[in-house]
Amino acid sequence: MIEKIAEGIYRIEIPLPGNPLKALNSYVIADKKALIIDTGFNLDLCYNEMIKGLKEIGVEPRKAEVFATHLHADHIGLAGRLAEEVYMSKIDAEIAIDSVEHPEHWTKLVEFYIRNGFPAEEAKKVLKLHPAVRYSSKIAHINFLKDGDILEFGNCVLEVIHTPGHTPGHLCLYEADKKILFSGDHILFDITPNITHWDATEDALGDYLRSLERIYELEVVKTLPGHRNFYGEHRRRIEELREHHKRRLEEALNAVKNGSKSAWEVAQHITWDLKYERWEELPTMQKWFAVGETIAHLDFLERRGKIRKQELDKIYYSA
Numbered sequence: 377m378i379e380k381i382a383e384g385i386y387r388i389e390i391p392l393p394g395n396p397l398k399a400l401n402s403y404v405i406a407d408k409k410a411l412i413i414d415t416g417f418n419l420d421l422c423y424n425e426m427i428k429g430l431k432e433i434g435v436e437p438r439k440a441e442v443f444a445t446h447l448h449a450d451h452i453g454l455a456g457r458l459a460e461e462v463y464m465s466k467i468d469a470e471i472a473i474d475s476v477e478h479p480e481h482w483t484k485l486v487e488f489y490i491r492n493g494f495p496a497e498e499a500k501k502v503l504k505l506h507p508a509v510r511y512s513s514k515i516a517h518i519n520f521l522k523d524g525d526i527l528e529f530g531n532c533v534l535e536v537i538h539t540p541g542h543t544p545g546h547l548c549l550y551e552a553d554k555k556i557l558f559s560g561d562h563i564l565f566d567i568t569p570n571i572t573h574w575d576a577t578e579d580a581l582g583d584y585l586r587s588l589e590r591i592y593e594l595e596v597v598k599t600l601p602g603h604r605n606f607y608g609e610h611r612r613r614i615e616e617l618r619e620h621h622k623r624r625l626e627e628a629l630n631a632v633k634n635g636s637k638s639a640w641e642v643a644q645h646i647t648w649d650l651k652y653e654r655w656e657e658l659p660t661m662q663k664w665f666a667v668g669e670t671i672a673h674l675d676f677l678e679r680r681g682k683i684r685k686q687e688l689d690k691i692y693y694s695a
């Protein structure tokens with residue numbers, strides 16, 4: 377599906393088969409030298425949809441470059457297959473490269489989740505299930521971007537804004553004249569971005585909330601998110617997202633009030649916006665994301681002296 381957003385700016389909807397996100401919004405700034413913002417998985421289905429869309433817009437696929445808001449496979453998966461030049465942050469590129477080139481990246485992560493109470497047998501399944509393992513492609517050349525860099529494509533002058541949180545190197549693009557924000561997964565409207573634990577930062581949720589403040593200050597008339605609906609007002613959404621995390625922090629705090637718990641146990645006391653009634657029914661990957669998100673919230677509380685963290689063979693949190 378293709379939609380014209382503004383003069384020279386298009387959205388191509390790329391399906392994400394088997395993924396609860398359903399589809400990715402890929403934005404294209406059309407010109408002789410075009411820019412594709414986020415790509416979809418490295419799957420033929422996504423690739424064919426992208427090529428079909430580019431042709432319809434009149435963009436020569438071979439001459440397009442790719443900007444990835446962040447390292448997740450639904451945003452970067454096709455990058456290496458589509459373009460020689462890919463733009464992204466150095467932090468995210470390093471994590472992505474590490475996860476593709478070093479299998480111990482995943483075994484270490486699985487061990488960490490097991491220490492946080494995730495059942496070992498189920499955690500090991502993640503080595504095969506994780507989208508990053510299944511849907512990435514090798515990228516020939518990455519141009520590292522940092523906060524304040526400018527990209528010029530078509531009729532757009534795009535300022536790079538570093539918005540750590542969803543990933544440590546997440547980037548938004550801001551077109552100041554048109555007041556358009558390409559928000560990646562930093563701001564989504566009808567789902568909340570997953571904020572999880574990362575080795576690269578000790579305060580992922582704190583980073584995220586600070587990044588929201590930064591975006592709040594911008595004058596924006598159109599926020600273009602990486603998934604789903606995009607007819608929302610960014611300041612109102614930022615206020616809702618702040619509230620959402622405040623509630624989740626309260627739930628996490630309450631969960632450890634009557635005895636120390638692992639993140640795995642705390643996760644079962646948190647209200648998840650999922651269609652499953654009971655924790656046991658959640659697919660492994662959903663449990664994985666929920667536990668990662670729980671760790672980020674518990675660490676946020678621990679850094680601010682609200683709860684204690686005990687690192688024994690397993691990691692426990694207590695009030």
Ligand SMILES: [Zn+2]
Nearest residue numbers: 446448542561
């Ligand atoms: Zn993402």
